[in-house]
Structures are given as structure tokens and as C-alpha cells.
Amino acid sequence: MSTADPRHSVFPEWLRKGLDALYLGAGYLGGIFLVAIFVIMLSLSAGRPLGIDIPAGDDFTAWCMAACAFLALAHTFRSAELIRMGLVIDRLNGRARHIVEIACTAIGTVAVSYFAWYAIDMTWTSWKFNDVSQGVIAVKLWIPQMAMAVGLALLALAFADELIHVLFGGSPRYEKPPVSNDEELIERIMESGA
Amino acid sequence: MDASHLVEVSGLILGSLLLLLVGGVWIGAALLICGFIAMQFAPAGIQLGAALATNAWSGAASWSLAALPLFIWMGEILFRTRLSDEMFRGLAPWLNWLPGRLVHVNVLGCGLFGAVSGSSAATTAMVAKITLPELKKRGYNERIALGSLAGAGTLGFLVPPSIPMIVYAVAANVSIIQMFMAGLLPAVIVMGLYMGAIVVWHLMNKDQSPPPEPRMPFRAKLKETLNLIPLALLILTVFGALLLGWATATECAAWGVLGALVIALWQRALTWKTFIDSIMGATRMTSMIMLILTGAGYMSIAMGYTGIPNALASWVDSFQLSPYALIAVLTIMYVLLGCAIDGLSMIVLTTVVVLPMIQQAGFDLVWFGIFLVLMVEMAQITPPVGFNLFVLQTMSGRDSLTVAKAALPFFFLLLAAVAVLTIFPDIVLVLPRMVYPG
């Protein structure tokens, strides 16, 4: 692994840049939905004494929650913040590590693609059945469900992207480089939710 | 399913999960795969993929779960403020009379920070970055300083908001709010045990304590106390909004974010860049946790289809263990697991199988959630994988063994807390039942 150049890419430059921008863009979109959760919840709460209600505000919050979490998945993966256990693999080096990384990325690609496929299928079925939400406002369910389908599809794409990258000898970009200082280490631990 | 087949199938599922996790597969993906394996033992004709999508969607598109990203965001904002410095200055003048003096700042500070952070490592780091240098400067015993920090930092999980509580609540299908309420009194007990232990240690090791601080006039003390105002106002805002009927329990999270933003703006600690960083940091952590929750949810319904957990529960039930014996066995299992794996994995890995046993034995699921959170807290301070130890190791420059040894007494105090709560379960349950009947 140590010989591989982390920036080495099997894709042409424009495709590489396009994919990375796609993951990042979806991540920012997820961030916007986080702010939306904040705004809706606060309006629901602060609106009550003022006599203002957001009809189906609970539904909209729930959909923003799903959108926030799923749209940012690919960006989170590429920022090396989807957690995995390092107990054993961190002790491996060179060829053994490379093989394990290929296996992990391949398993991840299969699992996530399966999930993404059925998320798309669910959204498509909602559209076909003309499913609507059950609250005060009837919203066509395929619209909020799109966020989950798109987010998972992007994650599957990012996984496949990494798999190809690692197969062709690149070093994984879903792994952060070893920590260079203490603050970084602490920040990493905090990112793991521990 | 007969007992031997049952053991085979559950062994296959849990074995695959362990193999995938140890092999470095992302936790969420590993759970999805094991859910898929478990689904093979479901009644014929079930659409596996569709069940996964339905479950993932209804799990994620959830009103009460939306408190999670907000609490994380609140922590991200506060981490960028001067709150921990102010906390130290506000608490310190009042602890001079107590044997152990400023060491108690560790415990009280972590308790207070626990109320604004859902993470144990973040709580430890935020308090340690101020108290470690201050205690060292004054000549306090390093071992007690490090140990109390490691132990008290885990209060980040027991005092609400708490990430493992949310993960457990989702996995066990209990109310997040009830979990939050249930943590309050046990947190007081743990703090009491810690502070009591610090007092005893100092009475036994009087030579190891630095001389008392110069006496401070009462007015000066009061003036220093004013430093606690922002933190106090923040905690008051969150709980006040709830009690005054401005907000439902979930909406409190939004008030918390608002309070954190106000503090950060007031302290001029927020630039556009750090603001965006805080949003994106919270979003990524939400994504990360959601993938795990989704995997855990799928695995849990997959096991539900197979009927394994219930069968396993009756099997364990056939041994006629007393409830206390069951808890003792589980405690040993979790302590061992907790040495090697992180808290979130511990919860998602075990709840599916353990919960039916617990219910069969007549334990309340909210009570068990607190038990599990305490197990996760213990896992934070046991080597080789203990995140609080990592944080303190880094911040103090000591090797991991030193920090782990310093934390050991506090590990046993947590164990004592578990015993207390097992014998008097009402300590856990009285608040959630009061706030949330039914």
C-alpha cells in the first residue's frame, strides 16, 4: 500500500472531478436538510404561543431527517467517517492489507448496491401505486423517498468507484491518513460517536 | 425450531457478523449482510429486499429521530466555544473546602457537559483540555486526575442527550425521551460515587494533595461563578422549554441548537467557515449513525421473521436462571466484549438476541437500556479498545497502561452503580414513568 499514490486515478480527470463533486454536492444538500430540520422544529415550537401551526410539520421534519442522513452517505464514506473496526486490519500491512481492503470494498459494494436497488424499487412502487402520506397534508411519497434512493445510489457508486480504484492498485480514499498530531486523533475519536 | 438447530442458526448469523466486523467491513454493511443471511430462515415467500427498503425508510423518516442530528450539531457548535474554560473558572472557587478540591471539577464538569453533548469522548476531551493542565500546574496527583476524568467523561453517555441511548431506543423500540429521563438519576448516583471515592482517596493520601488555594473573597467567588451563566442558561433553555410547554421533548433539541448558536455568536466564536464545518460535521455523523441503525433495524426484523430471538429466550429461560444471575452473566459478557469493541457495535450486535431474554426474565426495556449504557461506559475505559483512554493518553502524553490503571477504580465504581441499579430498579424508572405515563 505504501508504494501507491493516493491521488493515482484510473479514471480520466474530468470523470474523477465530476464524481467527487457529486458526492460533495449531495453532502452539502444533506447539510441543508439538517438546517431545515432545525428551522421546522423551531417554528413548530415557537409558533404555538403565536398561534401558528405548520400543517404536517412532523411529516416534513421526518422526511428532512431521512434526506439529511441518506444524501450525505457518499460524502461521509469518502471523508472516511463511515465507521469500521480497525482492531485487526490496522495491524496488517502491504499485500495482506491490500487484499483485505479489496475484499471489504467488494463486500461493501455488493451490500450497498443491493440496498440501493431496493430503495429505488420502493420509490418506483410508491410512484406506481400513487402512495400518499397519511398526515394532515397528502404528499406523494415517492418525492421524499427519492432522497433515500438517490443517496443510496450515490453510496453504491462511491463504493464501486473505490473498488475499481483499489483493484487497480490505488490506496483507499475512504481511509484517513495516519494521524499527524494529537488534536487530529481526538477529533477522529469524536467523529466515531464514541 | 429445536434447540440444536436454533443454536446452529444463531451461531451462523452471529459468527458471520463477528467475522465481517473484525475483518474491517463497515458496521452498517456487515449488519445488512447478516440481516440477509437471517432472512434465509424466514417463512417462504417473503420479499426480502422490499422488507429492507420499507424498514429502512420508516426507520429513517422519523420525527423523534430528528433530535439526533440536532443534538450532534449542538455539540459541534459548543466545541468551538470557550464554554469549558468558563466552566472551570465558575466551579473552581466553590470546591476548596472539599477533600480532593479541584479534582471534583472533573466530575461536576463532565456531568454538566454531558447535558450538552451526546458523546463520551467529546465530553472527556472538552473537560480535559482545561482541567488537565490546570490540575497539573497546581500539583495534583496525576493518577487521580486522569482516572477521574476517564470515569467522569463517560457521563457524556449517561446524562442526556446521549448517542448510545438513541441507538438503543431505536433498536429496542422504546421511547427516546424515556431513555433520556431514565439516565438522570443514575447519573447523579455515578457522580456521587465518583466524588465520594475522590474524597476518600484524599483523606487517605493527605500528603499527595497540594495546599489549598488562597482564600478568595466571597464577592470575587460570586464574580467567578458568573462564568457558569452561559452553560446554565443553555441547560435551562433546553429543560425550561420542555417544562414550560413551549416544546415537546423532541423539539428541545432545536432550542438547544438555538442556545448554542447564541452562545457562539455572543463569544464571537463562530465564523462562516466554522458554522458550515459544524453543520457538515453533524451531517456526516448523522449519516454514519443512520447506516448503522438501518443495518441494525434490518437485522432485527430479519431475526423477528425467523423467530430465533424468542426461541433463544425460551431456551435460556429453561435454565431457570434467577434474574440477578442473568444480569451477572450478561455483565461479564458485556465487560469482555467491551474490552475489544466499541459501544455502538456492542449495542447493535447484542440487542436483537438479548432483549427477548430480558423481557422473558421480567426486566423493563428502559431499565435494560440504562444497564447497557453503563456497560458501554465501562467499555470506554477498558483496554485495549477504550476511547476515553485514547483521548486521555493523547492529551496527557502518558502511555495507555498508566491511564488504564488510573481509570480502573472508576471502572469498579461503575460496576457498583450497576449493582445498585439492579437491586433498586426504581431509581431508573421513577422519572420516565413520571414524565411519560403509559
Added chain:
Amino acid sequence: QTAWVLPSAYPPANYHVENLMQFAKDVDTASGGKLKITVHPNAALFKAPDIKRAVQTGQAQAGEVLISLHENENPVFGIDVVPFLATSFEQSKKLYEASKPAIEKALDEQGLKLLYATPWPPQGVFTKKDVNSVADLKGLKWRAYNVGTSRIAELVGAQPVTVQAAELPQALATGVVESLMTSSATGVDSKIWESLTHYYDTQAWIPKNITFVNKAAFEALDPEIQKAVTDSAAAAEARGWELGVEKTKAYMETLQKNGMQVVEPSEELKKGLADVGAKLTEDWLKKAGADGAAILDAYKKM
């Protein structure tokens, strides 16, 4: 031997689930053990909003759900929550008989077969002050959780408040919500007497749970097993309606025992609510069109 999975969103102690368990046992006996139905209560497999969809798409063979949850999808599913249209168990049963063919048809188009329907207790108004006319509801923070309750708020001038069911007890305790329309069952489950004082037994509507099966799964059964299912379903339906009446009485007694004033609404309040009901029936007819009008005609003739 065939195995079916039947998810329900309610806890095992709920009378609907007890009835379901008995139904599953009856089917087992009547089919000579050839069809085993495993009931998964407590939303353990699927949450309430997802159960119908799960059965439609083959994630479970059968299910139980509060049918009015799906009123946005098809007005026929919401006929039992049109306020003040059917205000007693007898009327509600008639309304169900009148609407049954339309409901069966709507379900059939979705690949589902109706097995049986059973009632919840009637819906009344909980408040913490005297309410003698609809004018007294003006300005109260009123929980709006579906089209009907939101429209009632609009018509009586109450302030609609959005609060999820899970947060209801806490919202009541802290005054986020001051009044709501729900059943005596929900009142008891959320220990509503800890925060509110009055229960007006308006019997505004009687919501129903339906138990249904995936049509393909049903048709795959041998005819005699199909008969075992439909016979057991008929028995469960009869049992469910009796249970509904019985439990309602018990719930009202529990409310009273805990110091709640259980009040028969005044004539003036009844009159005001009937006016509201007429408007809401009109609303419903607009959505349901000619088919809806036919159901109402049939109902009125019964």
C-alpha cells in the same frame, strides 16, 4: 403446511391483538394445522403506516391496520372518520355494511382481500375546562393529526397543534396540547386524567381496524383452508364488535374512577358539532364523488 406472517402495530394486551391471536389459533385448528399464522404485534415487524404496503408487496402475507390511516389514498378508507356521520356502534356497523363493497373493491384493486373489520371505542373530546358549546373550543390548543381533526379545528376556531402520538402524554402534561379528540382507550393508555379534567362523550366517530390478506397468498390456499380462514374471520369480526362495546364501557369507567368528569354533551354543543359534521360530510362527498354518494344513500336507507 403454509406459514403466514401477520404484523400489527398494537401491543399484545390490546383487545384487537388478543382477538387476532384467537383468530390465528382458530385458523390453525380449523385448517387442521395446515396454515400457521404468526402474529407479530407491537410494530415489531412493521410500523402502522407501512403494514398495508408490506402486505401489498409480499413482505408479509396478512396484516392489521387502522384503515383510516389510508384516507388520503382513497376517501372510502376514511368513511369511518367522517365526524358525526355514525355516532354509535349500531350506526357504525350499518355504515360499515354500507361501505363494505366499496372498501373490498378498493382493496381488491391493490391486490388485497378484506378478512374482517372491528371497531375502536368512539371518539370524544378531552379538555380541561367546561365546554357547553362549540364556541368554548375557540382558541384552545387542539391536536390536529389528520384531515378531519385539522378541519374541525378550522371550523370551530381552535388552534391546530401538531404533536406526534408518542409525545402526546408529555405534551398534555406541559400544556403543549389543551384539548383533543380521541377515544376513551387512548385517554386511558396515556393516563390523560393527569393533565385534563373533562371527557365529552360525543361519539364523533368510530374508527375501525381491518385485517386483510395478500390476495395471491390467499388464492394459493386449498379451498377448504380458504374456508377455514373466512369462517375464522367471520367469528373474529363478531367477537371484535362485542369486545368493542364491552371495552368502551370499561374504559369509560376507568376514566371516571380516576376522577375525570365523563360528560354527556349539552344540546347546544351537540347542535354545534352536528353543523361541523354536516360540513365535513360535504367535504368528504366532494372527494368521494358519486361512489361516495351511493354509499351514503345506502347507509341512510338502512
